[in-house]
Amino acid sequence: MDFRTCVNIQKEWDIVGARQFGRDFSKKLGFGIVDQARIATAISELARNIYLYAGSGKICFDEVENVGSRGICIVAIDTGPGIKDISQVMEDGFSTSGGLGAGLPGVKRLMDEFDITSKTGEGTEIRVVKWVR
Amino acid sequence: MDALKLDLSHYRELLKQYINTQDESALYEAEQISKRSIQHNISLEEIINTHINALEDIYPELPENIQHSMSFLLEVMISYGLALQEFQDLRETQLEIKSEISVAARMQNTLLSTVKPDVEGFDIGVVSVPANQMNGDYHHFIHHEDGTVGITVADVIGKGIPAALCMSMIKYAMESFPSEHKNPSEILESLNRVVERNVDPSMFITMFYALFNPAASTISYSSAGHEPGFYYHAADDTFEEIRAKGVVLGVTDMAQYRQYEREIHAGDMIILLTDGVTECRQGDRFIESEEVLEVIKSFSHLSAQELVENVYKHFEKLQDFHLRDDFTLIIIKKDV
Ligand SMILES: Nc1ncnc2c1ncn2[C@@H]1O[C@H](COP(=O)(O)OP(=O)(O)OP(=O)(O)O)[C@@H](O)[C@H]1O
Ligand SMILES: [Mg+2]
Numbered sequence: 012m013d014f015r016t017c018v019n020i021q022k023e024w025d026i027v028g029a030r031q032f033g034r035d036f037s038k039k040l041g042f043g044i045v046d047q048a049r050i051a052t053a054i055s056e057l058a059r060n061i062y063l064y065a066g067s068g069k070i071c072f073d074e075v076e077n078v079g080s081r082g083i084c085i086v087a088i089d090t091g092p093g094i095k096d097i098s099q100v101m102e103d104g105f106s107t108s109g110g111l112g113a114g115l116p117g118v119k120r121l122m123d124e125f126d127i128t129s130k131t132g133e134g135t136e137i138r139v140v141k142w143v144r
Numbered sequence: 145m146d147a148l149k150l151d152l153s154h155y156r157e158l159l160k161q162y163i164n165t166q167d168e169s170a171l172y173e174a175e176q177i178s179k180r181s182i183q184h185n186i187s188l189e190e191i192i193n194t195h196i197n198a199l200e201d202i203y204p205e206l207p208e209n210i211q212h213s214m215s216f217l218l219e220v221m222i223s224y225g226l227a228l229q230e231f232q233d234l235r236e237t238q239l240e241i242k243s244e245i246s247v248a249a250r251m252q253n254t255l256l257s258t259v260k261p262d263v264e265g266f267d268i269g270v271v272s273v274p275a276n277q278m279n280g281d282y283h284h285f286i287h288h289e290d291g292t293v294g295i296t297v298a299d300v301i302g303k304g305i306p307a308a309l310c311m312s313m314i315k316y317a318m319e320s321f322p323s324e325h326k327n328p329s330e331i332l333e334s335l336n337r338v339v340e341r342n343v344d345p346s347m348f349i350t351m352f353y354a355l356f357n358p359a360a361s362t363i364s365y366s367s368a369g370h371e372p373g374f375y376y377h378a379a380d381d382t383f384e385e386i387r388a389k390g391v392v393l394g395v396t397d398m399a400q401y402r403q404y405e406r407e408i409h410a411g412d413m414i415i416l417l418t419d420g421v422t423e424c425r426q427g428d429r430f431i432e433s434e435e436v437l438e439v440i441k442s443f444s445h446l447s448a449q450e451l452v453e454n455v456y457k458h459f460e461k462l463q464d465f466h467l468r469d470d471f472t473l474i475i476i477k478k479d480v
Contacts, residue, residue, distance in 0.1 A: 045193045052222045117226045
């Protein structure tokens with residue numbers, strides 16, 4: 012993953028920048044407008060979590076390939092407080108917005124692959140992939 | 145993510161027809177599309193996308209500002225679509241939970257099953273119906289070798305699964321008591337210690353325990369805060385409350401229970417119940433216990449089993465076939 016591009020998240024405004032970058036990138040990769048909108052929403056959720064809970068971090072973008080299909084890989088990285096109970100966070104209805112489909116379970120639904128690693132006190136890394144169909 | 149896509153050409157033709165004619169039949173068909181989409185898990189944003197594509201097919205010269213407005217709508221709907229998906233997933237989970245509960249309820253029925261005693265000179269009837277799937281009421285008959293019968297009626301304050309789990313524990317605790325342990329007061333005292341030690345303090349159990357001696361035609365009993373039963377005197381056609389003092393199980397570890405005894409005369413009835421019977425409601429109104437007794441009296445010419453079943457049916461109907469609490473009623477009639 013050499014050519015990965017990252018957008019730093021420090022201010023709320025940076026969330027918009029990350030969305031914009033992700034949308035342009037996914038358009039270039041050949042995603043239709045529905046998937047572009049889904050990807051942008053997933054980026055929003057990830058970036059907002061960084062902004063709210065970690066203070067700062069970054070969202071990195073990469074093109075991925077797998078037996079003939081292309082996709083977008085998005086990694087959200089921060090060195091914030093980390094998530095103590097990941098299974099609980101991934102449960103529907105747990106997020107503070109209270110079961111409106113958003114939050115991390117929503118990100119998982121919007122994307123094809125979802126992977127999270129987090130250590131309390133060290134930070135969180137969430138990697139998601141969506142394939143062009 | 146989208147297992148199925150909407151049929152774009154069908155949608156386009158329909159949309160065209162509607163734009164040209166404003167025909168109700170096209171709208172009716174649109175309703176069908178909407179329903180089919182839900183059935184096939186087609187997401188909200190996918191439907192809007194189909195609409196945009198159809199529109200662009202019909203009007204290749206669609207003004208750019210309209211196109212942008214459609215993209216805007218799509219974006220607005222993404223979170224709605226997600227919420228809907230979550231809702232569908234939760235509905236599936238709910239169905240799973242429901243079926244698990246019904247398995248648990250069946251297990252409970254097997255675990256807590258009991259055989260109604262068949263004793264000479266007496267006629268006994270029992271109904272116990274849960275308000276929901278799991279019963280928080282409990283009744284049990286213990287057939288002793290000397291011909292006496294232990295009768296338990298209990299109610300866990302609280303309903304549903306926790307109550308049911310609690311009842312299974314009570315049953316096994318009682319089975320572990322030595323068989324010469326028959327006195328109602330002793331049994332409640334032992335049980336009280338078990339409950340005090342093992343059951344969550346937020347849970348309360350009331351229990352009426354009776355030792356019925358058909359040969360001597362007597363019944364001795366103790367109560368742990370349980371809904372009082374009634375004694376029917378055939379001689380003067382009156383009911384008397386069976387009062388027994390005693391604290392609810394599990395509140396203090398040193399609880400003591402008084403034991404009472406009475407003789408049962410020909411034609412008399414012993415009525416044991418839970419508060420699901422006496423606290424039946426008609427609309428917002430709690431019925432009075434006199435009403436329960438009136439109803440019992442009106443069916444008293446029937447056999448004990450028919451009697452309790454008819455009383456149950458009466459109150460089931462009175463509550464619009466929707467029990468608010470578990471309902472348990474036991475009637476012991478002495479033959480005339
Ligand atoms: N990057 C992160 N660092 C630390 N904690 C996080 C991070 N992301 C999420 N969390 C924790 O996980 C919880 C769940 O996050 P999620 O995004 O699912 O829901 P939410 O942010 O609470 O509400 P919503 O996103 O629906 O407005 C958060 O409340 C937060 O405690
Ligand atoms: Mg969030």
